[in-house]
Amino acid sequence: MKTQIIDIKLRLVDLLKEVIKYQCFPLIFPLYYYFNHKDYSWLKEKSRQARINQGVNNKKIMVIDDRIPYPENGSGYPRTQQILKGLSSLDFKISYYAFIPFVNKGKVERHFNSNIEFIISPLIAKKGALRAIRENLSTIDILLISRPITLKRLYRHLPEFKRQNPNIRIFYDSEAINALRLKGSSQRVNRYLTKELHMASFADKTIAISLRERKVFEQLLPLGRLEVLGHQTQEVNISNPIEERSGLLFMGPLYRKSTENSQAFLFFLERIWPYILKNSVTTTFTHIGRNHLIKSHKNLKPNIKLVGEVKNISVYLNKSRVFVAPTLSSSGIPLKLIESGAHGLPSVCSTILANQLGWETEVHALVADDPEEFANQCIRLLTDDELWHKISKNVLQKVKSEYSKVHFTNQLKAIFEPS
Numbered sequence: 001m002k003t004q005i006i007d008i009k010l011r012l013v014d015l016l017k018e019v020i021k022y023q024c025f026p027l028i029f030p031l032y033y034y035f036n037h038k039d040y041s042w043l044k045e046k047s048r049q050a051r052i053n054q055g056v057n058n059k060k061i062m063v064i065d066d067r068i069p070y071p072e073n074g075s076g077y078p079r080t081q082q083i084l085k086g087l088s089s090l091d092f093k094i095s096y097y098a099f100i101p102f103v104n105k106g107k108v109e110r111h112f113n114s115n116i117e118f119i120i121s122p123l124i125a126k127k128g129a130l131r132a133i134r135e136n137l138s139t140i141d142i143l144l145i146s147r148p149i150t151l152k153r154l155y156r157h158l159p160e161f162k163r164q165n166p167n168i169r170i171f172y173d174s175e176a177i178n179a180l181r182l183k184g185s186s187q188r189v190n191r192y193l194t195k196e197l198h199m200a201s202f203a204d205k206t207i208a209i210s211l212r213e214r215k216v217f218e219q220l221l222p223l224g225r226l227e228v229l230g231h232q233t234q235e236v237n238i239s240n241p242i243e244e245r246s247g248l249l250f251m252g253p254l255y256r257k258s259t260e261n262s263q264a265f266l267f268f269l270e271r272i273w274p275y276i277l278k279n280s281v282t283t284t285f286t287h288i289g290r291n292h293l294i295k296s297h298k299n300l301k302p303n304i305k306l307v308g309e310v311k312n313i314s315v316y317l318n319k320s321r322v323f324v325a326p327t328l329s330s331s332g333i334p335l336k337l338i339e340s341g342a343h344g345l346p347s348v349c350s351t352i353l354a355n356q357l358g359w360e361t362e363v364h365a366l367v368a369d370d371p372e373e374f375a376n377q378c379i380r381l382l383t384d385d386e387l388w389h390k391i392s393k394n395v396l397q398k399v400k401s402e403y404s405k406v407h408f409t410n411q412l413k414a415i416f417e418p419s
Helices: 002-022 028-035 037-054 077-089 105-111 125-139 148-164 186-200 211-217 260-278 335-342 351-357 371-383 385-402 405-416
Strands: 060-067 093-100 116-118 142-146 169-173 205-208 226-228 248-251 285-288 304-308 322-325 347-349
Touching (some): 037 116, 060 125, 060 148, 142 148, 148 169, 186 211, 260 285, 335 347
Parallel strands (some): 142 169, 169 205, 285 304, 322 347
């Protein structure tokens, strides 16, 4: 008993060091892991069955990420989940390790193929990842490291992995270049950007999320080691005609105030929404997604709705009139805009988001950064049926051509199964 207590204390000390050093994980997730570890027997059995389903001749890819990519979490996790599903559908053997394995049985079974093995370690974060990699190193064909925060912890160990298994190929899926999100002097941004690009240089192949970010990686990395992999949308049923649609929709998790989604939401609520009301436009403003930002609804006007997390976003995308995305600083690609476009829902977005997607104003979306101008663009889509139909048709065609399942699968094959 005393030995078990000492072991738990040591593991908690390691955990607190990780939290303090990287300041990236709410403490509730790791604590949940430690005190519910006994409940993971079902996941171990699932992983055992996954290894049986994988066969013996396929290439093995081990994926290391910071947490299990449930699509509901936003922040690029929907794309990571699509990568896992796509690779397992291509008959790769997939083993997945999350630094903080906050496991939800229903979500795991709903979102991931049965042939994906989830690795559970008695250790956590970096130590657990290193242990998982070293135990499987001789059998890994491709080690896929997802996100800058994960690479930051592992990049110094990549030469060691290469020495122990000379045939291993190390891929880095950047998801987004974090330095592009920073505010402050250009010197500060360039310093962080140089460090981020330097870490990527340890990988055999770096996967950028867009052509825009690929050009940033080209500052340091050779073209032959760079790939682009975007996002995949599903075929959706666009059910509601314009006459049955109403209101403005904002989508994405709201965490602390410093996050991009929270800043955009508050910017809309405090700076843009008053202009819309001032113009005597009767409408509603709805948010869907996790909400840790606004605890009380008492001070909100009746025409503002905070729905919370939903299982089926299509219900809201199909009944809303306008999607709003006033994000003023961002990296990666705005997945929520792609999802709204896949539903034929016209949007008003900021210039930076339109540029990331290569969308033209008045063609694929209406674009504005100034609060009053943003409000005016919302009012145009709320009141002009002809403009609404034009934007809806154009953005739907754009998304279908660039983010279809076929296109995404072909990109995966080109990256992981080069001829």
